[in-house]
Amino acid sequence: MSKILVIAEHLGGKLNSSTARAVSAAIAVKGEAIDVLVLADSVDAIAAEAAKIDGVSRVLTVARAENAHPLAAVLAPQIAKAAAGYSHVFVPSTTFGKDVAPRVAALLGVAQVSDVMSVEGAHTFKRPIYAGNAIITVEADPAYAVVATIRSASWPAAAIGANNAPVEALAVDVVLPTHTRFIELKQGASDRPDLQSASKVVSGGRGVGSKENFDIIFKFADKIGAAVGASRAAVDAGYVPSDLQVGQTGKIIAPELYMAIGISGAIQHLTGIKDAGTIVAINKDAEAPIFEVADFGLVGDLFKLIPELEASL
Numbered sequence: 001m002s003k004i005l006v007i008a009e010h011l012g013g014k015l016n017s018s019t020a021r022a023v024s025a026a027i028a029v030k031g032e033a034i035d036v037l038v039l040a041d042s043v044d045a046i047a048a049e050a051a052k053i054d055g056v057s058r059v060l061t062v063a064r065a066e067n068a069h070p071l072a073a074v075l076a077p078q079i080a081k082a083a084a085g086y087s088h089v090f091v092p093s094t095t096f097g098k099d100v101a102p103r104v105a106a107l108l109g110v111a112q113v114s115d116v117m118s119v120e121g122a123h124t125f126k127r128p129i130y131a132g133n134a135i136i137t138v139e140a141d142p143a144y145a146v147v148a149t150i151r152s153a154s155w156p157a158a159a160i161g162a163n164n165a166p167v168e169a170l171a172v173d174v175v176l177p178t179h180t181r182f183i184e185l186k187q188g189a190s191d192r193p194d195l196q197s198a199s200k201v202v203s204g205g206r207g208v209g210s211k212e213n214f215d216i217i218f219k220f221a222d223k224i225g226a227a228v229g230a231s232r233a234a235v236d237a238g239y240v241p242s243d244l245q246v247g248q249t250g251k252i253i254a255p256e257l258y259m260a261i262g263i264s265g266a267i268q269h270l271t272g273i274k275d276a277g278t279i280v281a282i283n284k285d286a287e288a289p290i291f292e293v294a295d296f297g298l299v300g301d302l303f304k305l306i307p308e309l310e311a312s313l
């Protein structure tokens with residue numbers, strides 16, 4: 001029977017919702033146990049949150065000063081050690097997970113399964129390839145532990161609140177590397193909703209034209225309570241910071257409403273919004289590929305249409 005270890009992602013003492021999404025994938029494996037592993041310097045608050053997630057059997061904690069910051073080089077040996085006896089190690093397919101999971105896989109001597117979109121069986125998974133142009137079914141060898149990253153946008157978060165899983169401290173006897181050290185965390189401060197978990201996202205592309213012009217996107221997003229995203233072209237041109245990038249090499253998101261403004265709809269952008277609900281596009285080129293995926297399309301100049309939309313809201 002499968003035993004799944006889900007690695008908790010957290011920041012500032014708070015659990016990231018990607019953890020509950022990874023638990024949903026673990027539930028789909030239909031195994032005998034789902035344990036969540038919390039690695040931090042101060043574990044209590046995070047473990048208490050994780051214990052409430054539906055489907056979690058136990059929360060295991062490793063409290064060490066070295067775990068104060070999520071350094072993959074430091075966390076991976078502890079996860080690999082804690083993984084003994086588990087058939088699966090699931091990590092959210094976020095920046096955190098993409099950093100740590102390959103190291104865990106390497107330490108366990110297995111090939112990682114990346115970006116799991118659906119669980120077809122305990123060792124059979126669906127994942128996107130070719131920038132989301134095709135979905136491949138992959139089968140992992142049951143003789144080895146499965147190390148997989150879970151595509152957050154493809155899984156709803158498991159319900160939080162009803163469960164009260166036991167929390168146990170875990171002793172992991174492993175020498176930690178010292179060649180990677182934490183220097184500083186530079187984090188964008190924003191009052192806007194988080195791009196990765198927002199239900200509404202307004203994104204701007206190269207068509208917005210400049211950093212100053214991007215104000216029109218920020219203002220409109222604020223008006224409807226949306227997070228702000230961007231195409232890679234907008235990021236590369238310096239209109240907005242790279243943490244706003246949506247797409248293959250940016251964030252994969254699944255908002256209920258996605259508005260693509262001055263974005264042509266390149267495949268690498270579309271792969272980031274595959275699981276979005278309603279897609280609205282504003283573009284002056286009626287032939288832009290974004291209109292092929294948009295539920296609602298407005299052909300025209302964004303600088304004319306957005307103020308009109310704003311006025312009618």
Ligand SMILES: Cc1cc2nc3c(=O)[nH]c(=O)nc-3n(C[C@H](O)[C@H](O)[C@H](O)COP(=O)(O)OP(=O)(O)OC[C@H]3O[C@@H](n4cnc5c(N)ncnc54)[C@H](O)[C@@H]3O)c2cc1C
Pocket residue numbers: 204205206207208230231232233234245246247248249250251261262263264265266267268269272282283284285288300301302303
């Ligand atoms: C390996 C790889 C990975 C990549 N990863 C990503 C990724 O993660 N995310 C991503 O977005 N891209 C990614 N790209 C880049 C991608 O191929 C496109 O180049 C990019 O998405 C284009 O951005 P854009 O739509 O803003 O710009 P453009 O393609 O230049 O489109 C701008 C659009 O704005 C419209 N427009 C211009 N002015 C106005 C106006 N006044 N009013 C209304 N519309 C207007 C134009 O008609 C045009 O359709 C990747 C590329 C590669 C090769």
